[in-house]
Amino acid sequence: MKSKLQSHTKLFQEYYQISSNIFDRLPRTRVDLDYFVFDESVSRMQHKMRKGDFVPREIHGELEECCKLGTLFVSRKDRCVYMQYISHQLDLVLMDDNLLEKEITDIFISAFNQRLESFFEQPLRSNLDLLREDIAVLVEYLLEDPVHIKALVRRISYEHTLVTHSISVMILGLLLYMRRRNHVCTRQDLQELAEGLLLHDLGMTKIPGFVLGKQGPLQHMEMESVRQHPLIGLQMLKKLGVDSHLTLHCVLDHHERLNGTGYPRSLYGDQIGQPARIAAVADSFAAMTSKRHHSDAKRVDDSAHNLARDLARYDEKISKSLLCFLLTGQ
Numbered sequence: 478m479k480s481k482l483q484s485h486t487k488l489f490q491e492y493y494q495i496s497s498n499i500f501d502r503l504p505r506t507r508v509d510l511d512y513f514v515f516d517e518s519v520s521r522m523q524h525k526m527r528k529g530d531f532v533p534r535e536i537h538g539e540l541e542e543c544c545k546l547g548t549l550f551v552s553r554k555d556r557c558v559y560m561q562y563i564s565h566q567l568d569l570v571l572m573d574d575n576l577l578e579k580e581i582t583d584i585f586i587s588a589f590n591q592r593l594e595s596f597f598e599q600p601l602r603s604n605l606d607l608l609r610e611d612i613a614v615l616v617e618y619l620l621e622d623p624v625h626i627k628a629l630v631r632r633i634s635y636e637h638t639l640v641t642h643s644i645s646v647m648i649l650g651l652l653l654y655m656r657r658r659n660h661v662c663t664r665q666d667l668q669e670l671a672e673g674l675l676l677h678d679l680g681m682t683k684i685p686g687f688v689l690g691k692q693g694p695l696q697h698m699e700m701e702s703v704r705q706h707p708l709i710g711l712q713m714l715k716k717l718g719v720d721s722h723l724t725l726h727c728v729l730d731h732h733e734r735l736n737g738t739g740y741p742r743s744l745y746g747d748q749i750g751q752p753a754r755i756a757a758v759a760d761s762f763a764a765m766t767s768k769r770h771h772s773d774a775k776r777v778d779d780s781a782h783n784l785a786r787d788l789a790r791y792d793e794k795i796s797k798s799l800l801c802f803l804l805t806g807q
């Protein structure tokens with residue numbers, strides 16, 4: 478009995494069970510994954526359909542039945558195709574009980590990479606709506622269990638592109654916000670904050686590539702044009718009909734600093750609200766820890782320590798909360 482159970486466990490590590498909710502959304506007439514059916518009498522996975530096979534109606538009914546019985550599987554070797562599929566319809570993530578936490582976080586990150594790239598290329602209302610749908614799924618996932626944010630932080634990328642940087646800032650900022658609120662957050666606040674964090678550098682998409690890609694220090698005029706990006710981002714979002722104060726505040730004020738040395742408005746102390754203070758810490762930490770044209774990546778712990786010591790510019794409670802999380806995982 479024990480060995481049968483062990484062999485089942487091994488099998489289930491190699492295959493994903495397809496939930497009925499997911500099955501309903503997979504292609505009906507032609508499969509793009511190999512399907513397996515678990516045959517309990519011989520404790521084996523039997524190959525049922527191969528990639529590219531057409532599915533006659535009666536076979537589709539049979540597969541549907543297997544799915545209800547919990548005996549329809551795909552191989553984990555096909556995880557990329559399966560996850561890619563889910564990442565295009567991100568709400569599936571919340572319906573699949575068979576995915577591991579780290580697989581779910583990979584799907585979220587892959588989905589945001591695709592969506593954000595499309596939005597940065599074409600900042601249209603239709604692309605913003607798709608991005609918002611994915612954010613809504615992420616928010617549901619975080620409300621389901623606030624611990625999920627920790628798994629996302631563990632998967633952030635330290636590679637520096639506008640897209641990866643923006644995703645890192647969103648994840649870190651959400652972590653910091655949830656910690657500040659003792660994990661008591663409203664759906665709407667998380668949604669609007671996530672949108673502001675993810676799009677905080679939207680204005681950068683309008684800065685010429687030769688300025689952003691320049692090796693070495695920028696000329697005064699080039700620096701001035703880069704410093705316009707919070708205002709440009711704000712205007713772009715307003716044109717798209719975004720009116721959330723929380724979202725717009727993140728975008729406009731993420732480079733403001735407590736001692737008044739920030740930009741574009743040179744705000745001082747209490748003039749800077751909580752969301753922008755969170756965005757500032759998340760943004761600076763994400764920038765320091767990734768390799769950019771003009772500087773090497775700094776160590777994660779050194780960067781967090783530096784921010785926590787910089788009391789003149791960063792909110793102490795927020796930067797120390799980040800440091801505490803990174804040192805203790807709590």
Ligand SMILES: [Fe+2]
Pocket residue numbers: 677678706731732
């Ligand atoms: Fe920025």
Ligand SMILES: [Fe+2]
Pocket residue numbers: 642646677678760
């Ligand atoms: Fe940034």
